[in-house]
Amino acid sequence: MNTTAAHHPTSVTVPIAALDDFCRAVLSAAGADPATCDAVTRAMLHGSRLGVDSHGVRLLHHYVTVMTGGRVNPRPQMQLASAFGAVASLDAKDGHGALAAYRAMDHAVELAERLGIGAVAIRNSSHFGPAGAFAVAAADKGYIGLAVCNSDSFVRLHDGAQRFHGTNPIACAVPLAESRPWLFDMATSAVPYNRVQLYKSLGWKLPEGVASRASGEDTEDPGEAEMLAPLGGAFGFKGAGLAGLVEILSAVLTGMKLSFDIAPMAGPDFSTPRGLGAFVLAIRPDAFVDIETFERSMRRYVETLRNSPARAGARVLAPGDREWEEADRRAADGVPIDPATQQAFRELASRFGVELPFAGRKAG
């Protein structure tokens, strides 16, 4: 679901290769080592390719701020802090969360190759971007991938009146033979926070029960929204419980900060590491069942889903269908870049002497 104003009429449209080059050049000029440049660009481009613009190249300016400010180490010597059987803990040494998450998932896949399943908990990390990127990294190798991360508090508890959990996403990708993976990437909040910001800028009312005032009471006025509701409406204990599961895997199992102890992503302090944890898991399907059975059943599941009856005027989609369709469009037409991100890119281009990816291009 496209949750930003990227299709704003004053957006410019930029080819993916040009965006990729620009991000790498800026990150490198900001002091990031090659592995960090590669991982951060790859994660942001996952977002920008699939239409998840909140977690796309919009983040480049923020990442430069935190890597030059001292919050995130642009040249970390990440290392396994411990290893035991099919699990490990990766110490990210305050490096970028995307590098940590790709490294952790690579290791989880290696463990799963040998032992059927592998899990890696990540310590001393930072904002990792779109969780789905790391789940897809496993699925692209034929493994089921799961990635979760907690984040600074934004979401009340069920019946709560305080920001408690982060939006604590859960992403899972499952390989589909000869096709892009089944890809599920959800926040455990009722809506993303940027939806609230978008509705505010558009002057729209929010749907019922997705945001609250400081008292915890629901509000449909995005200007009054002090916190998000957990997924589930009247059954918000489900969304809060899922957020709790993410919290436990990401923060408790790593000894890292609980959501309510994490410094805000948006600053003002950009010099202190935030002590984030995260957790990834990989499963090797043919360790459980022969691969032909797995592939046949997965295909039957997804095809039956796509062909099942829909409500009047609606379409039934498998998780990821909408995003992969958008990725096809953007591979052909380029990625729309909203005016605020254009301006941020101009500043970065000027600051680091890097050529803009949309210089001379017309509005899309």
Place this chain on the structure above:
Amino acid sequence: MNTTAAHHPTSVTVPIAALDDFCRAVLSAAGADPATCDAVTRAMLHGSRLGVDSHGVRLLHHYVTVMTGGRVNPRPQMQLASAFGAVASLDAKDGHGALAAYRAMDHAVELAERLGIGAVAIRNSSHFGPAGAFAVAAADKGYIGLAVCNSDSFVRLHDGAQRFHGTNPIACAVPLAESRPWLFDMATSAVPYNRVQLYKSLGWKLPEGVASRASGEDTEDPGEAEMLAPLGGAFGFKGAGLAGLVEILSAVLTGMKLSFDIAPMAGPDFSTPRGLGAFVLAIRPDAFVDIETFERSMRRYVETLRNSPARAGARVLAPGDREWEEADRRAADGVPIDPATQQAFRELASRFGVELPFAGRKAG
């Protein structure tokens, strides 16, 4: 959350030990072997102790029907069908799902003891009862436990107009030092189906957006409800995606039946095995982080949650708090047995020559 009419004024209240004895005696007389009697009783009593009456001793009559009818093998020779590193597949040989799930979780814990994590996929199984029972079995040994299972179709897709997924529960339990575990057990539907039945019998309107007519349109009339909505309301793609993850782990990874292929739990055919799958996972916390850090962080998380501000007139609870409180009450006062279950117990007592657990007791 108590979702049944167990507190009906004509309920009788029965001590847990008497219920336990009655269930074992009936199951044994119906032909179940000792391991099956033990596992099925233990799982039902998990539900009846914690107030999850939909998955408590109410199921005894159904289980006798399927074990004497041929659907469920009351004396199965369950065996590991395959094993690879930290994972395995258990063939339940059409035995009872509760026995299969306890066996699978025991094996997952053994794997996690040696390798930090263990996962067991279950084949040729049957209805396993309350998913939380098997998660708690892991937590009681100091492990994080996860249990999921798909079931016959009852829940539409997001924007769908057909029963597609089962209520596909997700249960997770996390050990809490010197306390009962954090316990999260949710259906991925917006509400349980028995909530719809309860509202129908009470003549109440359903909450908005939790059930649909055959066309997929929402209805608040429980009499019109043909299917449930997925968790999430306007964001029901999240509940449907979570149900899909359960489906993939339970049915695709085992080669077992997808929800829409599973024969209805309620019959009329009680002689054919239903070919259910399920999936359990255990995580050893101290394979990731020293146990003092894990316990301290888990305690801080749960205590901060319990003490966080609530909406006016409400209470904030951790997952499981309500259920463990109910378990304390029922340990002292006994378990309320609704009139329909009393009648079923009378039939079973008469059929198998077993003494009723509430003979001579007054209404509670």
